[in-house]
Amino acid sequence: MATLDISTEYMLWDNVESVTVNIKSGTTYGSNITVANALRMDIDLRKQVFNGVRLESGQLFFWLPVAQVGSSNRPDQDMKITDSGGAVYYKITAVRRSLGNSYSHWECLVSEAAT
Amino acid sequence: MSIVTGGLLLGLGGTGATISPPAEPTLAMVDNEDGTGTATISGSDVGTTNTLYSFPVGGGVKTSRGSRSGDGTIDVTLTGTYYWQVKSADSDGCSAWSNIIWMKITNGESSIYEQILMKVQADIQELALSGLSSDDIIVQMVPQQVAGHAKPYLLVCGFGNERHDALGQQPTQKDDIQYPVLISFIDKGNRDQVTNLSRWLLWRQLISKHFRNQPLQLNTQQAYRVFVTYRDITDIAAWIRTNDALGGIMLNVWVRETRG
Numbered sequence: 483m484a485t486l487d488i489s490t491e492y493m494l495w496d497n498v499e500s501v502t503v504n505i506k507s508g509t510t511y512g513s514n515i516t517v518a519n520a521l522r523m524d525i526d527l528r529k530q531v532f533n534g535v536r537l538e539s540g541q542l543f544f545w546l547p548v549a550q551v552g553s554s555n556r557p558d559q560d561m562k563i564t565d566s567g568g569a570v571y572y573k574i575t576a577v578r579r580s581l582g583n584s585y586s587h588w589e590c591l592v593s594e595a596a597t
Numbered sequence: 598m599s600i601v602t603g604g605l606l607l608g609l610g611g612t613g614a615t616i617s618p619p620a621e622p623t624l625a626m627v628d629n630e631d632g633t634g635t636a637t638i639s640g641s642d643v644g645t646t647n648t649l650y651s652f653p654v655g656g657g658v659k660t661s662r663g664s665r666s667g668d669g670t671i672d673v674t675l676t677g678t679y680y681w682q683v684k685s686a687d688s689d690g691c692s693a694w695s696n697i698i699w700m701k702i703t704n705g706e707s708s709i710y711e712q713i714l715m716k717v718q719a720d721i722q723e724l725a726l727s728g729l730s731s732d733d734i735i736v737q738m739v740p741q742q743v744a745g746h747a748k749p750y751l752l753v754c755g756f757g758n759e760r761h762d763a764l765g766q767q768p769t770q771k772d773d774i775q776y777p778v779l780i781s782f783i784d785k786g787n788r789d790q791v792t793n794l795s796r797w798l799l800w801r802q803l804i805s806k807h808f809r810n811q812p813l814q815l816n817t818q819q820a821y822r823v824f825v826t827y828r829d830i831t832d833i834a835a836w837i838r839t840n841d842a843l844g845g846i847m848l849n850v851w852v853r854e855t856r857g
Contacts, residue, residue, distance in 0.1 A: 532835040532843055533828055534756060535781045536741035539839035560788040572788050572840050596748055596785040596840040 488579075488586040492519045492547035501544065501565050503551060507558035515552065520563075521545040521587075540594040541574065548578065548585040557590050570595040619645040619685035619692040622668075626681050626698040628816045630705035636663075636671045638683050641692070643667050645685040652680050653731070676702045678715050701816055710755055712815040713776050713850050717808070718753050721780070724803055728796050740781045748841070749784035749793075751800075756847065769853060776820075778848040779828075780804060786835070786842040797842060801830065808848050815852075824849040 492498075498519040505513055523543035529536055544563055551557070561573040571592035579586045622641035628634050638647045648664040649671050659682070663671040673681075678701040685692035701707065701715055714736045722731045733750040735743060740754045756779035765771045782800060784793055805825050813820040828845035835843040 530835075530838055532832045532838075533781075533845055534740060534779065535752070535783070535835075535843055535845070536739070537783070537835055537839045537841050537843065538742050538744075539841075541838075562788070570787070574837060593838060593840055595787050 486581055486584060488581045488584045489547075489549050491586045492521075492545075492549070495519060495521050495545070497521065499566060501546075501563050503546065503557070504562040504564070505551075505555050505557070506560045506562075507556045515550070515555065517546050517550045519547050519550060522565075539596070541591060542571075544571070544590045544592055546588045546590060548587055551588060553585065557588050561590070563590070563592055616689045618690040619687050621693040622647055622683050622685050622695045624649075624681060624683045624695040624698055626700045628700055628702050628707075630703055630707070630817075632674065632676055632702065632704045634673045634675075634700065634702040636673055636681065636683070637669070638665070638671070638695075639668050641668055641685045642687065645687045645692070647671075647683050647685050649673065649681065649683050651675055652682075673702065676704070678719055699814070703816065707816065709774075709815065709817070709852055709854070710759075710776055712817065713778060713813065713820060713852075714753055714755065716813055716815055717778055717780070717848060720807060720813075721751060721753070721804060724807060726796075726800050726803060728793075729800070740779055742783065749782070752779075752781040752783065754779050754781070760849075772854050772856060774852050774854055776850040776852065778850060780846045780848065782842070782844040782846075784842040785840070786831075787840050788836075793842065797831070797844070801844060801846060805846055813850055818852065820850045820852045822851045824851070 501520040525542040557576040563571045576590040625637045650659040652659045681698045683695040760775040809825045832843040
C-alpha cells in the first residue's frame with residue numbers, strides 16, 4: 483500500500499505569514515524559531531468567567547508546519563508566538579495533524595497577551 | 598524684641614512679643630442627602646478664620662470650599678467623594694490641619710451598599726499600593742474586564758447577595774445585614790511567573806490587613822465590622838485562557854440597620 487507524505491502540505495497554503503515561536507520544551511527550551519509559513523485562522527473574542535469575574539481575550543488558531551517548528555520540538559506549556567507586528571500570543575492547546583508517521587502541522591490554539 | 602514661636606525663643610532685642618499659632622480645630626461633616634453637606638467646626642480660637650478644604654480621594658491639591666470666623670458651620674455643595682479638612686488662621690499664623698473626614702455628598706438616594714463600595718474604594722486608594730494609581734481602583738456593577746484600561750487594576754463590586762440572620766439570638770442581631778463586596782485583582786499574567794509576584798502578594802496582604810475585623814465609617818452610619826474571606830490567590834484557568842493574573846478577596850461588611 484502506498485504511503486502518503488503530508489509533511490510538505492504547508493507549501494500549498496495561501497496567505498501565510500512569518501512568526502517567531504518561542505519554544506518551551508526539550509533541549510531547545512527558550513529558543514526562538516522562525517516559522518515562515520504560519521497560517522492564521524479566525525479570531526474569537528471570547529468572554530469567560532473565572533471566579534465570578536468576566537475576562538475577555540481573543541483566541542485563534544495558528545497552524546505551524548511541523549517541518550519548520552522542528553520534529554523534535556513541541557509547542558508545550560507557555561509557548562509564545564510573536565507575529566511580524568509584534569503582537570504576542572500564548573498557547574492554550576495544540577494538536578498535531580498527522581497521517582500515520584507523516585506529520586503536517588501543529589494546530590495551536592492561542593490567546594492574545596494581556597495588556 | 599523676642600519672638601516665641603512654638604517654644605522657640607528668638608532673641609532679636611527690643612520688647613518681647615509672643616507668637617502663638619491658633620489651636621487646631623475639629624471638623625465634623627454631615628451629608629444632608631439633598632446635594633448639600635454641612636461642615637461643623639469646633640475647638641478653634643475666637644476670632645480666627647477657619648477655612649474648609651476638600652481634596653480628592655487618592656491625593657491631590659487641597660481646594661478651599663469656604664471659610665468663617667470662629668466655630669460654626671459652613672455649607673458645602675460639592676457632590677462626590679472627597680476628604681475634608683479645616684485649618685485656622687490669624688495674624689500669628691496657621692494652626693495644624695484638623696482631623697480628616699471622608700464623605701460623599703449625596704442626593705439622598707445613596708444606598709448603604711453604594712456607600713460601602715465607595716468607602717472601600719476610597720480606603721484602597723488611600724493605601725497607595727505600589728503599581729496602582731487612584732484611577733486603577735474601580736467600582737463596578739458586576740466584575741468584568743474594563744475595556745481600554747491598562748492592567749493592573751482592582752475592581753470593587755457587590756457580589757452574590759446580602760445575608761440576614763432573621764433568627765439571630767440577640768435582639769439586635771435580627772437587624773444585622775451582611776453586604777458582600779468582592780475585590781478582584783486583575784494584572785497582566787502573560788505566563789510570567791516572576792515579575793509581578795511580589796506586588797501581587799503584597800496588595801493582597803495590605804488590603805486584607807486594612808479591612809480585617811475593622812469597622813467601616815459610612816456617610817450615614819458605621820458598618821460595625823468587616824470580616825475578610827479569601828478567594829483564589831491566582832486563578833489558574835484565567836492564567837492560561839486569557840493570560841491574566843486574577844485574584845480576589847471578599848469583604849463581608851456587617852451593618853446594623855434601623856427597622857421600618
